[in-house]
Each structure stands twice: as C-alpha cells, then as structure tokens.
Amino acid sequence: MIRYSYETTLEVKIVGRRRKKEEKIIRRSLPEFYLCPNCAKNTVKVTLDKKNNIAIIRCSSCGLKDRVIIQPQTAEVDAYSQFVDQYYGTEKIEGKKIV
Ligand SMILES: [Zn+2]
Numbered sequence: 001m002i003r004y005s006y007e008t009t010l011e012v013k014i015v016g017r018r019r020k021k022e023e024k025i026i027r028r029s030l031p032e033f034y035l036c037p038n039c040a041k042n043t044v045k046v047t048l049d050k051k052n053n054i055a056i057i058r059c060s061s062c063g064l065k066d067r068v069i070i071q072p073q074t075a076e077v078d079a080y081s082q083f084v085d086q087y088y089g090t091e092k093i094e095g096k097k098i099v
Contacts, residue, residue: 034080037087038064046076046083055079 034044039062047056050072057066057080068082 032076036061036064037084038062044080044083046080048074048076048079055083057083 032046033042034046035042036044036059038059041059041061043061044057044059044064047058048070049056050070053070053072054067055070055074055076057068058064066083066087068079068086070079070082074082
C-alpha cells in the first residue's frame with residue numbers, strides 16, 4: 001500500500017513536470033542591415049509591412065527613406081534589391097530631368 005502510493009506520487013510529479021515544460025523558443029534577434037546606396041554604409045533596415053504589401057526601407061545613417069511594393073512571399077532581401085533597383089532607377093530619371 002505504501003509502495004503504491006509512492007509510485008502514484010512519483011507519477012504525478014512526472015506528469016506535473018511534463019505539463020510545466022515550456023518550449024523555449026530562442027529567437028535570435030538578427031539585425032539585418034543592408035548596404036545603403038546613398039551613403040554606402042551598412043545601415044539600411046528593411047521592415048516588411050505585409051498587411052499593406054509594402055516594405056519600408058530606412059537608412060539610420062543618412063536618413064534615406066523609401067518604400068517598395070512587395071508580394072506576400074517577398075523576403076527582406078528581395079525587398080531590399082527592389083529598393084536598390086528603384087533607387088537607381090529614380091536616380092536615372094532625375095538625371096535625365098536635370099540634363
Ligand atoms: Zn544611407
């Protein structure tokens with residue numbers, strides 16, 4: 001009888017431990033900075049706004065700010081390359097306007 005109750009207590013303890021088990025999700029906060037086409041520093045941050053299908057690109061060094069239209073599956077890197085294309089594209093157009 002004593003042995004039985006001991007085992008029961010032990011079992012409860014194990015179950016209790018299992019229930020208390022928390023999944024530790026280690027989130028590595030990877031600050032992904034990209035090269036700024038304006039100031040050539042690695043200070044560009046891409047923020048994906050998937051609700052509005054846009055990506056906000058911001059350089060913390062020179063304050064360059066832009067946004068590009070993204071697809072739901074667009075990754076930050078893709079949004080960044082879009083931004084770079086857009087940036088140089090705009091520069092070209094502006095250059096034409098000036099000339
Ligand atoms: Zn910059």
